[in-house]
Amino acid sequence: MSRGDLPDAQWERLEPLLPPMPKMGRPPRDRRQVFDGIWWRARTGSPWRDVPERYGPWETAYTVFRRWQIDGTWPRILKKLQVKVDSDGIIEWEGGVGRLDRLPGSSACCWGPQKGADDPGRTRTDGLAAEPDDHGLGRSRGGLTTKIHLAVDASSHVLAAVITAGQRGDAPVFEQVMERIRIPRPGGGHPRTRPDRVLADRAYSSRQIRSYLRRRQIPHTIPEKRDQAGHRLRRGSAGGRPPGFDREAYKRRHKVECRIGLLKQARGVATRYDKLAVRYEATVQLALIRQTL
Known part of the structure; x- marks a missing residue:
């Protein structure tokens, strides 16, 4: 086993969740070997053609990664792992579970791909139904960049993630991220969609976001922007009371930054080499699957 490959204990938890290998006109390869090859590429950020021979042909690793992205296998595996983690009581829904924040440094920008990245020598058009028109790329001070918006619980588990172009603001994507929090319950019934509390920084201090959280009856701890506080004070009694802010609860927001640091240890995440947004999301x-394991 090479450095970075799945240990036996993690493979025992992952193997029952994986679907059969897709039929490609040749004898099916070992799923563990293929998964380790796919993870090696995501961990190192190398081109698919540079996947070491010990993981089998690079074409097999890329084809499996691509097909499981198209049929939704990757999010299904992640959802099943989240259900197991929640049933074990590891996900902390108490005391500031909903951590939604932007990535650090230039608003979470990951460098955009070079021309021709992602599909090695291929021009496929299938599996692009969910592909955004801008491919999740936007022009900012750093060039073509992509943004990852995360919702993280108090135990640093990612509950939802949204990929957008790098120049997109954080606040407009808040509701989209919150709506993606859906953790099914092992015994059936409605999935868990509402955290006990949301902590976020000043980028999410807006009347619309606070109204959205009150409408869903979700307590929140979001500091008020200075210009908003000044505008409220200038209006006098018409400006209303300042929003409540718990400094002690806000200190727990650092776990979002810790999770972001762990996520960007995978070079394929920290720097976007995928041409398509749906591939980068996969x-x-x-x-996230590897870190949840």
């Missing part, structure tokens, strides 16, 4: 989901 790479992020793969990194």
